[in-house]
Amino acid sequence: MCVSFWEYLSSRRELLIFETWQHASMVFQCVLLALVLGVLIGLATYRSSALSSFATSSAGVMFTVPSLALLGLLITPLGLGVTPSVVALTLYSLLPIVRNTIVGLAGVDSTLVDAARGIGMSRWKILLRVELPLAWPVILTGVRVATQLAMGVGAIAAYVSGPGLGEQIFSGLARLGGANAINMTLAGTLGIIVLALAFDGCFLLVGRLTTSRGIRA
Template identity: 85%
Template structure:
């Protein structure tokens, strides 16, 4: 059968796997955003701690995805758990780095002015530094989402959910019936999801960035 016939015949399965993929990526990026921003807030004032946090997240990022997923099988087994842990870890680097860069990039004169009118450290962070750093932090989350979208497909290696099942099954049956259709359906599904998520980030950026600092 041709590609369009394959899509029609597997419509319910493809919709379900697409939803699984999108849900997994969304949850992992949200978890990484919470963890990454928290780490950034703790270390951004110290160059030594900032360097350590960025280097640690970078070291995790350099581990090949198949190797990390394979290592996680022993403690976590197959399925959702190793997939979620791996995607969350890979998503941390751009978020941690951008949080530190964004907070350090805030104009110190604005911080001094806020301190001069009696704001405490906590209020300055919440009312001045975080809002000004938010566009940079959001860019980190946007990059992390695109990374997680692609790596999420590889999670099928450990029986993870999502469109990776289509890609791996198709590659495993190269030369067989529907092998190209399966691989193409999974690949195009990941691309479409990546574009949709990126569009959502553009909208979120417009809605959440203070008007005075929009590009």
């Protein structure tokens, strides 16, 4: 029997909360993994224009592969479920983080680096205390973009039985014309939009808390 949207949300509240938590957890973990990998790649390549171009281009290749096709290709080596979903989301999240890490580090004023070197700071201290803090706002912008991308691709991960709100969307689309098909699709879609806005708000707060006032100014 078809019910109103609010009745649908109420009757499936526990399931929707569980799927929302799954979706948020999957995106967070994948973006965190992409952040670690992306920053390491950026650190290894930003001093060389050839290496940085290669790193950015390699990460950009993922965007030429449709998400459904990539997930389908991952079924054979990785099977169904969480693993192919995590791999796909991490790969799609890499480009904005790698690119922004390289841009942020390369954009640090060389006179500041020379001044730090002049007072006896080691290469690692310069990196940790000067370059990374100055590049952090640009890197965080890449993380925000990566998170929004991962939110959308995370819904498509239901194609390979991945966790999250994509199950609501795929089930609703598969039952179009049937009872509650629109409610299912709408619940999944709105849930992802709310999560995306919540994550972006959290990153804005993190940015304010982790960026010095001098840099923000």
